[in-house]
Amino acid sequence: MSHVSPFHIAIPVHNLAECRKFYGEVLNCEEGRSSDQWVDFNLFGHQLVIHYKPKSETESLHHNPVDGHDVPVPHYGVVLPWETFESFSEELKKKNVKFVIEPYIRFKGLVGEQATMFFLDPAGNALEFKAFKDMGQLFAK
16 A cells, blocks of 8 residues: 545434534544535545435444454444554543443454544444554455
8 A cells, every 4th residue: 555545435414513513623623615414524634524314213333243342333434543543542532432442452462453442423423443553454364
């Protein structure tokens, strides 16, 4: 991976104002273009767009077991440099973000060892942020 292109992801939110505040103030994402139906954000150099969608009572997260934790599916996030992960997770703790899975080291001592954490945005979208001390482990088998 000599060059990583920014990804674009668009996610549904049922309260645009509440989620705009979460991504802007809690996650410190710079806001880009917007309308009354959507807002662009810079999420660690990637384009995240929150789109208004009325809340559905039938939507719920699925969970899969990974390393002794119930990982919410679907989820999205960013692989961060190790030091950024550490400072970002501490900042989230200070802002009283409620974690689905608290920051910890997954697959300790194994191929793919990584720091990871999961939390939900106000619309219930699951986010995972992770880091590898050795980025060569990102796609290791």
